[in-house]
Amino acid sequence: xxxxxxxxxxxxxxxxxxxxxxxxxxxxxxxxxxxxxxxxxxxxxxxxxxxxxxxxxxxxxxxxxxxxxxxxxxxxxxxxxxxxxxxxxxxxxxxxxxxxxxxxxxxxxxxxxxxxxxxxxxxxxxxxxxxxxxxxxxxxxxxxxxxxxxxxxxxxxxxxxxxxxxxxxxxxxxxxxxxxxxxxxxxxxxxxxxxxxxxxxxxxxxxxxxxxxxxxxxxxxxxxxxxxxxxxxxxxxxxxxxxxxxxxxxxxxxxxxxxxxxxxxxxxxxxxxxxxxxxxxxxxxxxxxxxxxxxxxxxxxxxxxxxxxxxxxxxxxxxxxxxxxxxxxxxxxxxxxxxxxxxxxxxxxxxxxxxxxxxxxxxxxxxxxxxxxxxxxxxxxxxxxxxxxxxxxxxxxxxxxxxxxxxxxxxxxxxxxxxxxxxxxxxxxxxxxxxxxxxxxxxxxxxxxxxxxxxxxxxxxxxxxxxxxxxxxxxxxxxxxxxxxxxxxxxxxxxxxxxxxxxxxxxxxxxxxxxxxxxxxxxxxxxxxxxxxxxx
Numbered sequence: 001x002x003x004x005x006x007x008x009x010x011x012x013x014x015x016x017x018x019x020x021x022x023x024x025x026x027x028x029x030x031x032x033x034x035x036x037x038x039x040x041x042x043x044x045x046x047x048x049x050x051x052x053x054x055x056x057x058x059x060x061x062x063x064x065x066x067x068x069x070x071x072x073x074x075x076x077x078x079x080x081x082x083x084x085x086x087x088x089x090x091x092x093x094x095x096x097x098x099x100x101x102x103x104x105x106x107x108x109x110x111x112x113x114x115x116x117x118x119x120x121x122x123x124x125x126x127x128x129x130x131x132x133x134x135x136x137x138x139x140x141x142x143x144x145x146x147x148x149x150x151x152x153x154x155x156x157x158x159x160x161x162x163x164x165x166x167x168x169x170x171x172x173x174x175x176x177x178x179x180x181x182x183x184x185x186x187x188x189x190x191x192x193x194x195x196x197x198x199x200x201x202x203x204x205x206x207x208x209x210x211x212x213x214x215x216x217x218x219x220x221x222x223x224x225x226x227x228x229x230x231x232x233x234x235x236x237x238x239x240x241x242x243x244x245x246x247x248x249x250x251x252x253x254x255x256x257x258x259x260x261x262x263x264x265x266x267x268x269x270x271x272x273x274x275x276x277x278x279x280x281x282x283x284x285x286x287x288x289x290x291x292x293x294x295x296x297x298x299x300x301x302x303x304x305x306x307x308x309x310x311x312x313x314x315x316x317x318x319x320x321x322x323x324x325x326x327x328x329x330x331x332x333x334x335x336x337x338x339x340x341x342x343x344x345x346x347x348x349x350x351x352x353x354x355x356x357x358x359x360x361x362x363x364x365x366x367x368x369x370x371x372x373x374x375x376x377x378x379x380x381x382x383x384x385x386x387x388x389x390x391x392x393x394x395x396x397x398x399x400x401x402x403x404x405x406x407x408x409x410x411x412x413x414x415x416x417x418x419x420x421x422x423x424x425x426x427x428x429x430x431x432x433x434x435x436x437x438x439x440x441x442x443x444x445x446x447x448x449x450x451x452x453x454x455x456x457x458x459x460x461x462x463x464x465x466x467x468x469x470x471x472x473x474x475x476x477x478x479x480x481x482x483x484x485x486x487x488x489x490x491x492x493x494x495x496x497x498x499x500x501x502x503x504x505x506x507x508x509x510x511x512x513x514x515x516x517x518x519x520x521x522x523x524x525x526x527x528x529x530x531x532x533x534x535x536x
Contacts, residue, residue, distance in 0.1 A: 037124060047135040071093040079317050079366060094478025156179070222244050266394065292380070296376030347370070347484070429453055
């Protein structure tokens with residue numbers, strides 16, 4: 001089954017070329033054998049190839065999806081090798097960006113690329129076989145997935161529910177209410193009957209690590225629950241998320257908590273949605289990602305002794321945890337908390353691993369805390385390249401079961417419908433974190449638990465916006481950018497310089513502006529029918 005998927009992914013690369021290539025390359029008279037959009041999507045194999053192309057388009061957006069959402073939150077600093085190492089990320093993290101921001105533009109257009117690939121399947125594939133119906137259901141799921149991100153980040157974006165004719169390219173804004181209805185419609189179609197038949201499969205059991213390589217029925221239900229939650233439809237969210245939980249097809253990962261974001265946990269029982277990677281050195285350049293190279297500790301500034309041989313070098317030191325995040329863990333778990341120490345480590349703990357900051361070096365965007373969650377490990381590599389760590393085969397995570405439990409707990413609390421269920425769900429999370437169970441649960445409890453459990457996983461920023469907490473939490477974001485400085489003339493231990501860099505103006509969350517990202521400048525200049533978001 002896994003082998004079949006990887007073959008389909010290779011075919012999908014061809015299908016993406018077919019879907020997006022120049023018109024003359026689709027001319028059968030010239031090329032003779034590949035068909036066209038009108039004739040290609042006829043067989044089960046062609047539908048599978050189109051689905052694989054769709055999955056590849058989703059995987060290709062993960063990098064921007066991850067960094068845009070995490071850098072906008074209070075979970076991480078940009079970091080890197082020096083101030084200006086990645087100006088795009090700095091402007092995101094400090095909220096000094098404008099409508100011309102490259103990563104925001106790329107994510108916006110990338111999500112619409114997913115929509116395009118989904119529309120190809122929905123429009124061109126006939127639902128006359130089980131394979132084709134599954135491909136159509138997957139396409140509707142990913143179209144809804146994309147629009148969830150578009151409406152929560154940008155608001156009233158254009159709805160594209162079919163392949164556009166040339167005279168339709170300049171579509172205007174669509175009201176958010178209509179987009180939410182569209183998302184619900186697609187996800188309900190993908191799910192089918194929550195209690196019965198579906199064109200998407202369910203896992204065979206809790207540890208089935210094959211079926212969840214692709215979208216499952218329960219994954220679609222989880223995203224439907226998330227869509228309900230974000231609209232304030234708490235009873236509907238609680239109902240559908242309860243069904244995901246009671247299916248007993250998913251559970252919390254039973255290994256070391258710190259391995260959740262690593263190869264050991266690929267497609268584990270906690271996986272709801274992951275983009276697939278493969279341990280195939282011959283295909284490194286077809287699937288490499290910069291993500292883990294960016295997130296690993298800045299090895300050019302560090303000394304590694306022999307006891308640190310398990311850790312990969314050649315990483316860039318972006319995405320360092322904030323002191324605010326560390327302090328939130330300590331307040332809930334103490335400094336000895338199991339989950340804390342499987343997520344973030346201090347400089348002292350880094351030293352105990354045989355790793356130290358070299359004299360004369362300055363780590364920007366660092367307050368003396370390092371990500372353990374995203375540490376770079378040699379065992380995660382297809383090929384360990386100490387000069388450039390692009391070759392991990394860690395699946396790219398979009399959602400895991402812990403988020404389902406916490407969304408369900410919130411839905412019950414917000415609806416006032418099930419304190420017992422909410423308690424059971426949040427205490428399941430806390431039990432794994434080796435924390436005492438709660439006896440009652442409030443929305444503030446869920447906010448705290450969600451920040452800690454899902455930190456640096458692309459969840460917090462959109463939560464802060466919908467809870468109405470973003471203005472207070474993020475108003476000082478980017479004012480001061482700290483640095484970790486090693487100067488042995490002053491001290492044998494590195495010191496934190498709070499004002500490593502100071503933004504005098506333009507930083508932080510601005511009310512009546514920052515609630516939505518700007519529609520990209522390029523889109524606005526090409527489309528006179530679009531209205532820019534307020535404040536931009």
